[in-house]
Amino acid sequence: MARLSDRTAIVTGGARGIGLHYADALAAEGAQVMIGDILDASEAAHDISARHGQGAAASLKLDVSDEPSVKAFVSKTVERFGKIDILVNNAAIFANLPPQPVTEIDVNSWNEVMAVNIRGPFLMVKHVVPHMKGRRYGKIINIGSGTAHKGLPNFSHYVASKGAITSFSRALSRELGEHGICVNTLAPGFTISEGVLENVEFHDKWRTPIVQSRAIKREETPEDLRGAIVFLSSPESDFITGQTLSVCGGSINT
Numbered sequence: 001m002a003r004l005s006d007r008t009a010i011v012t013g014g015a016r017g018i019g020l021h022y023a024d025a026l027a028a029e030g031a032q033v034m035i036g037d038i039l040d041a042s043e044a045a046h047d048i049s050a051r052h053g054q055g056a057a058a059s060l061k062l063d064v065s066d067e068p069s070v071k072a073f074v075s076k077t078v079e080r081f082g083k084i085d086i087l088v089n090n091a092a093i094f095a096n097l098p099p100q101p102v103t104e105i106d107v108n109s110w111n112e113v114m115a116v117n118i119r120g121p122f123l124m125v126k127h128v129v130p131h132m133k134g135r136r137y138g139k140i141i142n143i144g145s146g147t148a149h150k151g152l153p154n155f156s157h158y159v160a161s162k163g164a165i166t167s168f169s170r171a172l173s174r175e176l177g178e179h180g181i182c183v184n185t186l187a188p189g190f191t192i193s194e195g196v197l198e199n200v201e202f203h204d205k206w207r208t209p210i211v212q213s214r215a216i217k218r219e220e221t222p223e224d225l226r227g228a229i230v231f232l233s234s235p236e237s238d239f240i241t242g243q244t245l246s247v248c249g250g251s252i253n254t
Contacts, residue, residue: 001030002028002029002030003029003030003230003234003235003236004026004029004030004031004086004230004233004234005029005030005031006030007026007030007031007032007085007086007233008031008032008033008034008077008081008082008083008084008085008086009023009026009031009032009033009034009084009085009086009087009088009233010033010034010036010074010077010084010086010087010088010124010128011023011026011033011034011035011036011088011090012036012037012062012064012088012089012090012091012120012124013036013037013064013090013091013092014033014035014036014037014041014044014059014088014090015035015037015039015040015041015044015059016039016044017095017193017222018090018143018188018191018193018222018225019035019037019088019090019091020035020044020222021222021223021225021226022088022090022225022226022229023035023044023048023057024048024051024052024226025225025226025227025229025230026086026088026229026230026233027048027049027051027052027056027057028051028052029230029233029234031056031085031086031233032055032056032057032058032081033045033048033056033057033058034057034058034059034060034077034080034081035057035058035059035060036059036060036061036062036064036073036091037059037061037062037091038061038062038063038064038091040059040061041059041060042059044057044059045057045058045059058080060073060076060077061073062091064089064091064116064119064120064121064123064124065115065116065119065120065123066123067123070120070123070124070126070127071127074124074127074128074131078131083131083135084128084131084132084138085132085135085137085138085139086138086139086140086141086233087124087125087128087132087138087139087140087141088141088143088229088233089120089121089124089125089140089141089142089143089165090143091116091120092116092117092120092143092161093112093113093116093117093158094145094155094158095193097109097113097155097157097158099153099154099155100154100155101153101154102156105156105157109157110157113157113158113161114157114160114161117158117161117162117164117165118161118164118165118168121142121165121168122168125140125172128140129176129179129181132176132179132180132181133176133179133181135180136179136180137180137181138176138179138180138181138182139181139182139232139233139237140169140172140176140181140182140183140184141184141185141186141229141232141233142165142166142168142169142183142184142185142186143165143185143186143187143188144162144165144166144169144185144186144187144244145158145159145162145165145187145188146187146188146189146190146246146248146251146252147159147162148162148163148165148166148187149187149246149252150251150252162187165185166185166187166244169183169184169185169242169244170242173241173242174242177241177242181241182232182237182238182240182241183241183242184232184237184240184241184242184243184244184245185243185244185245186225186228186229186232186244186245186247187244187245187246187247187248188220188225188247188248189210189214189220189246189247189248189249189251189252190207190210190220190248190251191220191221191222191224191225192219192220192221192222193222207219210251213251214248214249214250214251215249215250215251216249216250217249218249220247220248220249224247224249225247228245228247231245232245
């Protein structure tokens with residue numbers, strides 16, 4: 001039997017890239033998935049349903065940094081699926097950020113990164129958790145980054161936001177454990193996603209040193225993250241909370 005049959009999941013930022021792989025992996029294990037993205041995710045949802053069965057995925061417009069948008073998204077998801085079992089907070093700003101020393105980062109750029117990367121997960125948790133508490137069950141997976149553990153020069157706003165995500169998960173695990181809700185961080189390494197490939201200069205600069213820093217010396221692909229997202233969403237991780245699962249080929253040790 002599929003590991004996530006009868007489960008419903010939200011994946012933010014799932015229209016493309018790594019988020020799309022998360023959504024597809026959950027649907028492949030039987031979950032019904034709602035994709036939320038500021039981009040049009042209807043094609044992504046259609047393709048997932050074509051692979052895994054009619055109704056396996058749906059999509060709604062979502063701006064995670066905007067509370068009215070989040071409230072409407074969560075309400076419509078519950079209206080469609082009846083419940084929310086799994087929340088994957090994946091939406092984030094990174095691939096399009098230009099490398100800048102901290103002295104040159106514009107305040108508006110800093111605020112935009114924080115609005116999406118940390119206020120977004122906060123708002124999603126705020127409005128999803130009441131539905132999980134009512135059923136005394138839930139899995140929240142916040143997508144972090146290996147950069148929060150090893151640092152990355154010239155991206156201090158992004159790294160700071162991902163460090164906040166790790167601490168946010170730990171605090172939530174203490175707060176929500178008594179309600180049967182597990183909260184963990186999945187921390188990918190430098191992953192060859194669509195966004196990274198589109199940023200040719202960034203990819204070319206960091207590819208070799210990052211691969212050489214790993215115990216497993218190859219590039220990381222979105223497929224490398226599928227097993228981890230399913231595990232943290234499944235009953236197999238029901239006694240795991242407040243943890244960070246790093247999937248980076250051994251680039252860091254947590």
